Amino acid sequence: MKDDVLISVKNLKKYFPVRRGILKEKKYIKAVDGVCIDIHKGETFGLVGESGCGKSTLGKCIIRMYDITSGEIYFKNKEIGKLKSSEIKSSRNNSMQIVFQDPYSALDPSWTVAKILSEPLIQKGASNKECMERGKYLLNKVGMTEMDMERRPYEFSGGQRQRIGIARALMSNPEFVVCDEPISALDVSVQAQVINLLKDLQEEFGLTYLFASHDLSIVRYMSDWIGVMYSGKIVESGYSDKVYKNPLHPYTKILLDAIPSIYSEKRKKDITISPENLDNFSNVYEGCPFAYSCEYAKEHCKEGKPLLQEVQSGHFVACFHY
Amino acid sequence: MYFELLQNQEAGREKAMDKLMEVNNLKTIFRLNGKVLTAIQDINFEIYPGEVLGVVGESGSGKSLTMKSIMGILPENAMIEKGKVLYKGVNILNLKEREKRKLRGKEISMIFQDPMTALNPLRTVEYHLKEVISRHQGGGKLYSREKAIEMLKKVGIRNAEERMKQYPHEFSGGMRQRVLIAMALSCEPSLLIADEPVTALDVTTQVQILNLLKKLQTEHQMATILITHDLGVTSDMCTRVIIMYGGHIMEEGTKNQIIFHPNHPYTRALLRSSMDREKGVAKRLYTIEGYPPSLYEHLQGCPFEKRCRFASEKCRNEVPEYQYYEDGHRTLCHFRGEKLDER
Numbered sequence: 286m287k288d289d290v291l292i293s294v295k296n297l298k299k300y301f302p303v304r305r306g307i308l309k310e311k312k313y314i315k316a317v318d319g320v321c322i323d324i325h326k327g328e329t330f331g332l333v334g335e336s337g338c339g340k341s342t343l344g345k346c347i348i349r350m351y352d353i354t355s356g357e358i359y360f361k362n363k364e365i366g367k368l369k370s371s372e373i374k375s376s377r378n379n380s381m382q383i384v385f386q387d388p389y390s391a392l393d394p395s396w397t398v399a400k401i402l403s404e405p406l407i408q409k410g411a412s413n414k415e416c417m418e419r420g421k422y423l424l425n426k427v428g429m430t431e432m433d434m435e436r437r438p439y440e441f442s443g444g445q446r447q448r449i450g451i452a453r454a455l456m457s458n459p460e461f462v463v464c465d466e467p468i469s470a471l472d473v474s475v476q477a478q479v480i481n482l483l484k485d486l487q488e489e490f491g492l493t494y495l496f497a498s499h500d501l502s503i504v505r506y507m508s509d510w511i512g513v514m515y516s517g518k519i520v521e522s523g524y525s526d527k528v529y530k531n532p533l534h535p536y537t538k539i540l541l542d543a544i545p546s547i548y549s550e551k552r553k554k555d556i557t558i559s560p561e562n563l564d565n566f567s568n569v570y571e572g573c574p575f576a577y578s579c580e581y582a583k584e585h586c587k588e589g590k591p592l593l594q595e596v597q598s599g600h601f602v603a604c605f606h607y
Numbered sequence: 608m609y610f611e612l613l614q615n616q617e618a619g620r621e622k623a624m625d626k627l628m629e630v631n632n633l634k635t636i637f638r639l640n641g642k643v644l645t646a647i648q649d650i651n652f653e654i655y656p657g658e659v660l661g662v663v664g665e666s667g668s669g670k671s672l673t674m675k676s677i678m679g680i681l682p683e684n685a686m687i688e689k690g691k692v693l694y695k696g697v698n699i700l701n702l703k704e705r706e707k708r709k710l711r712g713k714e715i716s717m718i719f720q721d722p723m724t725a726l727n728p729l730r731t732v733e734y735h736l737k738e739v740i741s742r743h744q745g746g747g748k749l750y751s752r753e754k755a756i757e758m759l760k761k762v763g764i765r766n767a768e769e770r771m772k773q774y775p776h777e778f779s780g781g782m783r784q785r786v787l788i789a790m791a792l793s794c795e796p797s798l799l800i801a802d803e804p805v806t807a808l809d810v811t812t813q814v815q816i817l818n819l820l821k822k823l824q825t826e827h828q829m830a831t832i833l834i835t836h837d838l839g840v841t842s843d844m845c846t847r848v849i850i851m852y853g854g855h856i857m858e859e860g861t862k863n864q865i866i867f868h869p870n871h872p873y874t875r876a877l878l879r880s881s882m883d884r885e886k887g888v889a890k891r892l893y894t895i896e897g898y899p900p901s902l903y904e905h906l907q908g909c910p911f912e913k914r915c916r917f918a919s920e921k922c923r924n925e926v927p928e929y930q931y932y933e934d935g936h937r938t939l940c941h942f943r944g945e946k947l948d949e950r
Binding site for chain 2: 335336442443444445472473474475476477478480481484499500501502503506539540541542543544545546547548549
């Protein structure tokens with residue numbers, strides 16, 4: 286394994302059990318189904334996909350908010366996939382954190398900002414004074430003031446709350462931060478502010494990000510490497526410019542076409558990925574998960590599963606057409 | 608008064624180019640803890656049959672409140688202080704509650720942002736649709752059922768007869784939004800107000816819903832007000848655009864004027880800070896520093912003054928007046944667009 290790989294995920298699976306019907310037959314939703322990724326130190330891995338494709342689950346598995354079904358996760362060459370929750374707690378607090386999508390529900394409404402920010406450090410056994418000092422330092426870093434320490438979340442706008450969420454994630458001086466759709470709940474003018482902030486913090490503290498979003502143009506802007514996820518699998522991955530400028534997988538093409546453009550006059554073709562396909566088909570059918578929505582699908586697509594393979598240097602795709 | 612409205616409607620059909628709705632000097636206030644907070648003021652705009660008017664602004668800019676004022680569904684502590692809303696020539700703000708209820712749903716329909724909270728989780732989709740249809744069109748049970756199926760098919764829900772018996776939680780976000788559209792269009796309204804109809808949806812689902820709206824809008828020749836904060840969606844859908852900020856209309860113009868020749872500093876900043884496929888990747892994104900003004904701030908001058916890079920002393924102290932350009936293009940700014948180009 287190379288030295289600069291911070292996180293390496295091998296064949297990660299996370300199945301959620303569901304019981305349905307009179308016979309209570311046990312079935313599984315395969316939220317993450319055999320994902321392999323490497324995240325390099327100081328870089329941003331962008332994860333794109335629609336809701337329900339498993340990108341949040343993948344992020345939460347890596348920082349071990351969820352127990353994994355099978356597979357391996359290496360953090361700095363140390364296997365953390367099988368650690369017990371008590372063991373994982375210390376390593377998570379020290380080096381891995383998450384910024385959540387919805388800044389309205391991610392902060393406890395009855396806590397002051399000071400208490401919200403202190404929480405991760407108190408878990409580590411830091412003193413109150415240390416917490417306050419670091420809290421003030423980080424609030425300044427995210428563009429807020431010390432005065433805000435005694436205020437409560439409802440007094441802030443969405444953008445400011447997301448800044449507090451980012452400051453909280455950085456309190457324990459992590460190396461790796463999962464950003465789970467951090468800007469999709471924000472206004473356009475504030476989105477750009479938060480994106481710039483995340484980039485500045487990355488440069489200053491040498492952070493490594495896993496950045497999940499459904500908007501490919503934002504992911505491309507943030508990331509060095511992009512992974513496109515569909516139905517629990519990575520269907521395409523590569524350097525962000527390569528994926529963006531020359532998408533290979535039919536699903537990536539659709540995703541890219543769907544982004545409304547301000548300056549382009551071209552009307553979008555109607556897209557027929559019915560969301561129903563997303564959660565059922567991958568569990569029931571063998572074969573390519575996208576085969577039932579794909580306009581290029583042939584018979585053999587529905588039979589065998591395509592594997593992720595390198596078709597150009599630094600550009601992988603899981604499709605039978607390449 | 609409602610009868611008068613119906614008569615005007617007949618007359619209106621003959622002169623198709625007549626305004627469908629005209630909003631004059633609308634001002635809505637909130638009463639909160641004994642304070643009076645002005646939420647929107649000096650709102651003036653018109654909408655013609657068959658056109659799609661985009662209303663763009665950040666959260667808190669007053670776009671939803673404007674629409675709620677028009678529909679008469681304001682929260683209890685809000686009040687329309689002055690202004691007129693002439694719908695087919697009749698001021699609908701003066702209608703009695705009973706008359707307004709006839710108007711909503713039948714003449715003016717609304718689609719809300721969050722398709723989960725807009726539907727009653729304890730009622731089937733069939734119940735929702737039949738309620739709207741039987742209230743406004745009468746007809747027997749059989750008629751409303753048939754009409755409900757027809758509408759669901761129209762919005763692209765397969766197996767309409769069976770899916771109708773299901774509850775909202777059994778539908779995905781995009782499907783729920785289709786149900787809301789079916790409800791809103793079931794009485795063939797002349798005006799549809801869509802409040803952020805695709806914001807809560809995935810990009811691929813967005814395209815489906817927008818294409819559906821566009822198709823139905825042309826089919827029914829219905830005027831649409833599309834509220835959104837996504838300029839990409841605006842550019843795709845709208846014929847005319849209003850930009851709102853801090854409770855004021857900052858700029859109004861046709862789509863091409865707003866997108867390609869914006870004359871207000873706020874519109875320009877919004878366009879610059881949006882990420883777009885056609886633009887290259889800059890090292891840093893352009894941002895508008897600061898946050899939109901809160902209702903508690905008492906503003907003497909222009910609401911955008913604090914975040915505007917062209918702001919001067921005058922902007923702080925005096926409320927600007929509209930600058931007019933060709934084809935009804937106007938901006939609320941002390942400076943003309945050409946002047947801004949030079950600076």
